Amino acid sequence: MMRNFITTRDWSRSELQDILDYALTLKAQPFQPLLKNKSIAMLFFNPSLRTKTSFEIGISELSGTAVILQPGKDAWSIEFKDKQVMDGEPEEHVKEVAEVLSSYCDCIAIRAFPKFIDWELDRTDHVIKSFAKYSSVPVVNMETIEHPCQELAHLLTLQEHFGTLEGKEYLLTWTYHPKPLNTAVANSSLLIASKFGMNVTLLCPSESYHLDKRYLDAANENCSNESASFNISYDIAEAYAGKQIVYAKSWGSLENYGDASKQSKQNNQYKNFIVDEQKMGLTNSAVFSHCLPLRRNVKATDGVMDSDYCLAVAEAANRKHVQKSILSKIL
Amino acid sequence: MMRNFITTRDWSRSELQDILDYALTLKAQPFQPLLKNKSIAMLFFNPSLRTKTSFEIGISELSGTAVILQPGKDAWSIEFKDKQVMDGEPEEHVKEVAEVLSSYCDCIAIRAFPKFIDWELDRTDHVIKSFAKYSSVPVVNMETIEHPCQELAHLLTLQEHFGTLEGKEYLLTWTYHPKPLNTAVANSSLLIASKFGMNVTLLCPSESYHLDKRYLDAANENCSNESASFNISYDIAEAYAGKQIVYAKSWGSLENYGDASKQSKQNNQYKNFIVDEQKMGLTNSAVFSHCLPLRRNVKATDGVMDSDYCLAVAEAANRKHVQKSILSKIL
Amino acid sequence: MMRNFITTRDWSRSELQDILDYALTLKAQPFQPLLKNKSIAMLFFNPSLRTKTSFEIGISELSGTAVILQPGKDAWSIEFKDKQVMDGEPEEHVKEVAEVLSSYCDCIAIRAFPKFIDWELDRTDHVIKSFAKYSSVPVVNMETIEHPCQELAHLLTLQEHFGTLEGKEYLLTWTYHPKPLNTAVANSSLLIASKFGMNVTLLCPSESYHLDKRYLDAANENCSNESASFNISYDIAEAYAGKQIVYAKSWGSLENYGDASKQSKQNNQYKNFIVDEQKMGLTNSAVFSHCLPLRRNVKATDGVMDSDYCLAVAEAANRKHVQKSILSKIL
Numbered sequence: 001m002m003r004n005f006i007t008t009r010d011w012s013r014s015e016l017q018d019i020l021d022y023a024l025t026l027k028a029q030p031f032q033p034l035l036k037n038k039s040i041a042m043l044f045f046n047p048s049l050r051t052k053t054s055f056e057i058g059i060s061e062l063s064g065t066a067v068i069l070q071p072g073k074d075a076w077s078i079e080f081k082d083k084q085v086m087d088g089e090p091e092e093h094v095k096e097v098a099e100v101l102s103s104y105c106d107c108i109a110i111r112a113f114p115k116f117i118d119w120e121l122d123r124t125d126h127v128i129k130s131f132a133k134y135s136s137v138p139v140v141n142m143e144t145i146e147h148p149c150q151e152l153a154h155l156l157t158l159q160e161h162f163g164t165l166e167g168k169e170y171l172l173t174w175t176y177h178p179k180p181l182n183t184a185v186a187n188s189s190l191l192i193a194s195k196f197g198m199n200v201t202l203l204c205p206s207e208s209y210h211l212d213k214r215y216l217d218a219a220n221e222n223c224s225n226e227s228a229s230f231n232i233s234y235d236i237a238e239a240y241a242g243k244q245i246v247y248a249k250s251w252g253s254l255e256n257y258g259d260a261s262k263q264s265k266q267n268n269q270y271k272n273f274i275v276d277e278q279k280m281g282l283t284n285s286a287v288f289s290h291c292l293p294l295r296r297n298v299k300a301t302d303g304v305m306d307s308d309y310c311l312a313v314a315e316a317a318n319r320k321h322v323q324k325s326i327l328s329k330i331l
Numbered sequence: 332m333m334r335n336f337i338t339t340r341d342w343s344r345s346e347l348q349d350i351l352d353y354a355l356t357l358k359a360q361p362f363q364p365l366l367k368n369k370s371i372a373m374l375f376f377n378p379s380l381r382t383k384t385s386f387e388i389g390i391s392e393l394s395g396t397a398v399i400l401q402p403g404k405d406a407w408s409i410e411f412k413d414k415q416v417m418d419g420e421p422e423e424h425v426k427e428v429a430e431v432l433s434s435y436c437d438c439i440a441i442r443a444f445p446k447f448i449d450w451e452l453d454r455t456d457h458v459i460k461s462f463a464k465y466s467s468v469p470v471v472n473m474e475t476i477e478h479p480c481q482e483l484a485h486l487l488t489l490q491e492h493f494g495t496l497e498g499k500e501y502l503l504t505w506t507y508h509p510k511p512l513n514t515a516v517a518n519s520s521l522l523i524a525s526k527f528g529m530n531v532t533l534l535c536p537s538e539s540y541h542l543d544k545r546y547l548d549a550a551n552e553n554c555s556n557e558s559a560s561f562n563i564s565y566d567i568a569e570a571y572a573g574k575q576i577v578y579a580k581s582w583g584s585l586e587n588y589g590d591a592s593k594q595s596k597q598n599n600q601y602k603n604f605i606v607d608e609q610k611m612g613l614t615n616s617a618v619f620s621h622c623l624p625l626r627r628n629v630k631a632t633d634g635v636m637d638s639d640y641c642l643a644v645a646e647a648a649n650r651k652h653v654q655k656s657i658l659s660k661i662l
Numbered sequence: 663m664m665r666n667f668i669t670t671r672d673w674s675r676s677e678l679q680d681i682l683d684y685a686l687t688l689k690a691q692p693f694q695p696l697l698k699n700k701s702i703a704m705l706f707f708n709p710s711l712r713t714k715t716s717f718e719i720g721i722s723e724l725s726g727t728a729v730i731l732q733p734g735k736d737a738w739s740i741e742f743k744d745k746q747v748m749d750g751e752p753e754e755h756v757k758e759v760a761e762v763l764s765s766y767c768d769c770i771a772i773r774a775f776p777k778f779i780d781w782e783l784d785r786t787d788h789v790i791k792s793f794a795k796y797s798s799v800p801v802v803n804m805e806t807i808e809h810p811c812q813e814l815a816h817l818l819t820l821q822e823h824f825g826t827l828e829g830k831e832y833l834l835t836w837t838y839h840p841k842p843l844n845t846a847v848a849n850s851s852l853l854i855a856s857k858f859g860m861n862v863t864l865l866c867p868s869e870s871y872h873l874d875k876r877y878l879d880a881a882n883e884n885c886s887n888e889s890a891s892f893n894i895s896y897d898i899a900e901a902y903a904g905k906q907i908v909y910a911k912s913w914g915s916l917e918n919y920g921d922a923s924k925q926s927k928q929n930n931q932y933k934n935f936i937v938d939e940q941k942m943g944l945t946n947s948a949v950f951s952h953c954l955p956l957r958r959n960v961k962a963t964d965g966v967m968d969s970d971y972c973l974a975v976a977e978a979a980n981r982k983h984v985q986k987s988i989l990s991k992i993l
Contacts, residue, residue, distance in 0.1 A: 047738055049759065069383065074375065092624030092625055100647040296755050368692075396719060407711055407955045423956055431978040
C-alpha cells in the first residue's frame with residue numbers, strides 16, 4: 001500500500017522507531033543502491049539550504065535522481081482550489097501538476113510554507129494535501145505547517161545522546177525573532193516529543209502564542225497515552241528548571257495571524273526569551289537544539305550556540321540519514 | 332552527420348515515425364545506458380515544469396547528465412546579433428556561449444520563447460538558430476516558436492489511442508486566455524497533424540488570429556502531399572462537427588503582436604471559444620488534448636479536463652519517452 | 663592533510679604543475695570514477711555559465727555528485743561577521759552553514775564576488791575565508807577576489823600552445839567595460855604568469871587602475887625568484903611591442919572603489935584600450951586570451967575574437983579539465 005510521509009500523526013511510534021533505526025544503519029553505511037532507477041521531484045515553494053542539500057545528496061548516495069523545481073520561479077505558478085475560473089496568476093491546476101509529475105517520477109516532495117494570511121486556510125495544509133490527493137506516487141513533506149523530517153532528525157539526535165527518551169524533561173521554548181515565522185517546527189516538536197514519552201513543557205510569552213489546538217490536543221493525548229505530562233508555561237525560570245532538553249523556535253502569534261506588522265511588534269516585547277547561558281544554567285544540564293537557520297544573539301546567544309551541549313548541527317546532519325531512511329521505506 | 336532537432340520540418344515522416352516507435356520501446360524498457368558519458372546543457376530562457384522534469388529524469392534514466400542553466404538569471408545574459416558594440420545589457424555573445432558549451436557537453440537544449448515585440452524578428456527563431464550556427468554539438472528545441480518535442484508526444488498519444496492517424500478528422504481550436512501567448516504549440520500542431528495525413532481544421536475567432544503564413548503553407552502542402560484536407564474556420568459549430576481529435580491552444584494575434592494590452596482586449600471578446608462539453612458533444616466522440624499548462628474553466632472546462640476523453644496528462648507523460656528517443660537518435 | 667584550493671599563493675609551482683599535468687591526462691581520458699561516493703556543494707553568490715557547467719559536468723564525469731545552492735535566492739542569506747546581533751537580513755551564520763554542509767558533503771566550492779563597497783573589507787576575502795575557517799571539508803574558490811581555477815586553465819592553454827613558458831613576454835592589459843568589474847582575474851593573471859617565469863607587463867590607463875599592492879608585490883617577488891621581469895606601463899604601443907601573450911581584463915579603479923558611477927565615468931575615458939587587430943599587430947605574433955564573458959567590440963574587437971590567435975574558448979574548455987584535476991588532488 002502506498003504511503004505518504006506528510007505528518008508523523010499518520011505513523012505509529014514503532015513505525016517511526018523503525019525509520020530511526022534504519023537511519024542509523026544508513027549513517028554507518030551511506031552508499032546503498034536502494035533508490036536505483038527511482039527519481040524524486042522536489043518542489044520548493046520556499047527557500048532551503050539543509051533540506052535541498054540533504055535530500056539531493058542523500059538521494060544520490062542511494063543511487064536515485066533528484067529534480068529541483070521552484071513553482072512560480074522556474075516553473076509555472078499553481079492553482080490549488082477546485083472549480084476555479086483560473087483567470088488570475090496561476091497557469092495550471094495542481095491536479096495536472098501532480099498527475100504529470102507522477103508519470104515522470106516515483107515520489108513528490110513538497111516544501112510549502114503557509115501564506116501567513118488566513119490561518120484557517122493554512123491550517124488545512126491544502127498545498128501538500130492537494131498534491132497527495134492527485135498524486136499516484138508517495139508525497140513527502142519537506143516542511144509545510146509541520147516538519148516531520150526535522151522531527152525525526154531531532155529525535156535521532158536525542159536518542160544518540162540519551163538512549164531512551166521516556167520520561168525525559170523536554171522544553172519547547174518560544175524565542176524571539178523580528179519577523180513572524182512559521183509554527184511548523186514548533187508543532188512538530190510537540191508532536192514528536194509527546195509521542196516518544198517525554199514530559200513536555202511549552203514555554204511561550206502568553207496565551208496569544210499558543211500553537212493551534214490540533215497540536216496542543218495531540219501533545220496532551222500523546223503524553224496521556226505514554227503516562228507523561230504536558231503543560232504550558234509563561235514563566236521562563238519555572239519552565240527551564242530541571243529540564244534535560246531545551247528546543248527553541250520562534251513563531252508568530254496565531255491570534256494576530258495575517259498582520260505581520262502587529263506580530264512583529266508583539267514579538268519585540270519578548271526579546272528576553274532569547275536562549276542564553278543564564279537560562280541554560282537553570283536546567284538539569286540540558287542539551288540545546290534548534291532546527292536552523294538561527295539568528296545568533298537573537299534566538300540564542302553565541303555562548304549557547306558554541307557550547308558543547310548545542311546539538312543543532314548534529315541534528316541538521318541527521319536530516320540526511322532520516323530522509324534516506326524515509327525514502328527507502330516508502331519507495 | 333550531426334543533426335539538430337529544431338523543427339520537424341527538417342525530418343521526414345518516416346524518420347519521425349522511427350523516433351515514435353523507439354519511444355514506445357523506451358516506454359516499455361525505460362532504463363538503458365544510451366547516454367552513458369554524455370551530458371546535455373539545458374538552457375531555459377523561460378519557465379518550465381514538464382520540459383525540465385521530463386528531460387532531466389529521462390536523461391538520468393539513460394545514464395546521462397543534465398545541467399540546467401538560466402541565462403539572465405543564474406548565468407550571464409547573451410547577445411544574439413552579430414557585429415554589435417556590446418555596451419548594453421548582454422555580457423557575452425552567443426558565439427562564445429555555444430562554443431564553450433560545445434566543449435563541455437554533447438548536446439545543447441534551448442527553451443527560448445519569442446520576445447513578443449517584433450514578430451518579423453521572432454519568426455526567424457534567431458536564438459536557437461544562433462546556437463545551432465555556432466555549436467559543434469546537436470541542438471534540441473525545448474520550445475521556441477515551434478515545440479517539436481510536444482508534437483511528437485502529441486502524436487505518440489494519438490497513435491496509442493487510434494493506431495493509424497491517416498484521414499482522421501483533426502481540429503486545432505484557438506481558445507481563450509487573458510494574456511497573448513506564444514504560437515509555438517499551435518504552429519507545431521498544424522505541422523505534425525498535416526504531416527501524418529490527417530484532415531486538419533484550424534478554428535480561430537477571425538483572420539486576425541491566423542498563424543504565420545509559413546505554418547499555414549506547410550499545413551496546406553503537407554495535407555496536399557498526403558491527400559488530406561486543410562481548412563480554416565471561424566464557425567465553432569461547423570468546425571467541431573464530426574471531429575475525432577480536438578487540440579486546443581491559445582495565442583495572441585500576430586496582427587497586434589507587440590501590443591499586449593490590445594491583444595488581451597481582443598482575446599477578451601472570444602471567451603466563448605472555451606472548450607466545453609457542449610462543444611465536444613458536436614464531435615464524432617473526439618478525444619481532447621492540450622499541451623499544458625492549462626487554466627481550467629478558461630481554456631477548457633473542468634468537465635472536459637476530467638473526462639475520459641481528455642489525453643492531456645497522457646500526452647505530457649509521453650514527453651519523457653519521445654525526448655529520450657530523440658536524444659538517443661542524435662547523440 | 664586537508665588542503666583548500668583558495669589561492670595559488672598557497673601552492674608551489676611544482677604542485678600546480680602536477681595539477682596541470684594530471685589535467686592533461688583527464689583531458690585524454692575524461693571518464694574516471696575518482697569522485698565516486700563524493701559530493702560537492704557549489705555555492706553561487708553570483709551568476710555563472712562556464713564555472714557552473716564545467717564543474718557540474720566535470721564532477722559527473724568523475725562519478726561525483728554536485729549540488730547547486732544560491733544563498734539569498736534559493737537558500738537563506740548568510741551572516742559572515744562574528745559576534746553580531748543578527749537582527750538584519752541574514753537568517754543564519756556562516757559557522758552553521760559551513761558545519762552543516764561539511765556534514766553532508768566532501769567539498770564546498772564558493773563563488774563570491776566582492777561587494778564593491780569597501781575594498782579594505784573585500785580584500786580580506788572574508789566570505790571564502792569564513793567558510794574555510796568553519797568547514798571541515800576542503801574549500802574551493804570558484805572566483806572571489808582571485809580566480810585560481812581560471813589561472814590554471816589559462817596556464818594549461820598557454821602550455822599547450824607554447825610548451826615551456828619561461829621567459830615568454832606576457833602582457834596583462836586593462837580593457838574597457840562600461841561597468842566597474844571585479845579585479846579577480848587580473849590579480850590571478852599577475853600571480854600565475856609571474857609564478858611560471860614569464861616576463862610580465864601590466865598595462866593600465868593610469869596609477870588609479872593599479873591592482874592591489876598584494877598582487878603587485880607578489881608579481882614582483884615571483885618574477886624576481888624566477889629571474890624574470892615585472893613592470894607596469896601606461897603606454898599602449900610600448901606595452902604591446904614584442905609581446906607573445908596578450909591577456910585582457912577590465913576592472914574598476916580601486917582608488918574610486920565603492921563609487922560605481924565615478925568608476926564608470928573614469929572607464930569611459932579609456933575606450934581606446936580595446937584589444938584590436940592594430941594593437942595585436944604590434945606584438946611578436948602574440949596569442950590573445952580572455953576569461954569570458956567578453957563584450958565584443960567593447961573589450962576586444964570581432965577581428966581579434968574570431969582570429970586564429972584567440973585562445974579564449976580553448977581556455978574556457980580547459981576549465982573542466984583543471985577543475986577535475988584539482989578536485990581529484992584534494993578529495
